[in-house]
Amino acid sequence: MSKIETQHTRLQAPISADTQEEKLTPTAPLKPIWPPPPRPRKRRSILKMLSSLLAIILCALLMLSAIGLLLFTTTTHYGTSIRHTATVEAQQTSSVQTTARVQAQGTAQYFQTAQTQIEATATAEGNQSAIATQTVTDATATATAGENLYQTWTAGKPFIDDAMTDNSGSSKWDSGGPDTNTGCIFADNAYHAREAQLTYLQPCIGQGTNVAELAYQANVTLLKGKQGQAGLLFRVDSTNNSYYFFHIGSDGSYALDLYDGTNGGNTLLQGSSDSINPGFNQVNQLMILADKTNLSILANGHYLGTASDSNLQTGKIGVGVIDNGTPVDATFTNVQVWKYEENRLP
Template identity: 30%
Template sequence: MFLTLIVLAVLVILSGIMLVFYTEVARPAQLRANATATMQSFTASTATANVYATGTAHVTATAHAKATTQAKATATAIQSVYANATSGSPAFGSSLAYQDDGNWDTYDAVGGGGCAFRDGALHSTIMKKSFYVPCFAKATDFDNFALETEVTIVKGDEGGVIFRGNDKTSKFYYFRIGRDGFYSLNVSKDDKNSTPLLYDTSSAIKKKAGDMNLLTVIARGKQIYLFINKQFVAGTTDGSYSAGEIGVFAGNNGNETDVAFSNVHVWSL
């Protein structure tokens, strides 16, 4: 009996040791197993995340490369549009050294300036701040075309070209560049109101007084493309006006402005 009790006591002690062993040793082992499983899970997740991130980066890089390629393709296509539109014989052309079949405006503006042929060019001059002086070619009427002319800001602020215009109602589009490096495309609604369609800076603009900039507008239906020194800068769609006169203008944003225009050409499309 005593021996039995001793054996039972030993078994209880051994059971306790086993329990303690399980409690004190197995748990860390279980935690280690859990930690290993967690680490494996984390590693797997990280690997998956890395694969996803790598895949995403690859997709993003591919998309960026594709977008860049498409942009280059678009720019190349538009440059081809420019090359094709300005090739061949123009429907209208003038050196603007003197009056011609375009029947260009010549007048004195209120407050000084106006439109006049001098020094081998058509000059638009404006002395009054926040005003502009348009010089229309009243005998012209173009719908789909490429219009190109040389623009030299002799002094002052800005100048540009007018197209699809009606000088009697002051309804027309105008594409301007400034010595501040900005360009814009606007729709004139009347003498006092206009709506901007495009407005931005361009490194293609030569900004020094006396620098010549070659401006080109290609208009076909509602599509309008703008070029400065043969470089595409912007395009948009607008159906406000479909045809009309061409012209040139100078604008005063705070400085007396004189702009000289030479060698205008229009190709019908």
């Protein structure tokens, strides 16, 4: 038999449990120790304790620093806010005070300006009232003076009193012309002066007259002529073709002109007046008062004005018309002339 087989055959049978227990030896139980012995304490190192203490101190310092910083920041911000608020309020108060002062000054200035304007207005109105009163007074005085002049100059008998229905009187009025639309002619119980050439004047002269200081009056009626003029000539110098011409228009205008054969025309007075009857076929009584260099004009008994001129001292009387648009025709009746010397009041 081989060796392997011998080993197998030499295996012992298993020992039973009862047999094993019989061979175990019992162990005596342990008695508890009382009191128990003290446990050994673990010793900490001094360095570790110091580290912990230092950490606690640092934490405390950090907390205190944070609290202090917070308190400082809050206090500073609060103080700054209070100062800013106080500054703003002070500035606002100052601004309000300044505004109040400005408003007060503005109000005072306004009332001062208003008072000044009131005083200026009152002064201006007073001046205007005074000027208006003076103007009315002057106009009244002038009109009164004109009326007095008229009364003075016409108190006596006129040395020329001609109805102008024909040429039978001593004045020897011009008669004739180049055609029926231009010239001087007696027709229809009146003396006509006509002009058909634009801008031309047609004079009709009493060749038998010559007077220096005079009152000269006649009735003038414009029959036709757009913008035509008609009136009285006096102190006519036929040699030098010079004269004064007081004329009116159909629009109520008037003028006193000096015609100088050398220097041409010169207007001494002009204007318009409600005293003049406007339009055609309207009778207007015109009058001239020539006292040396003072030349006064009247219409329908109302004084219009006085001019001073010394160019012509004496001469003939006449009538005339001016064509300013269309052919003009006017009639002249009831010519009267007074000499100033004969009618001067004492």
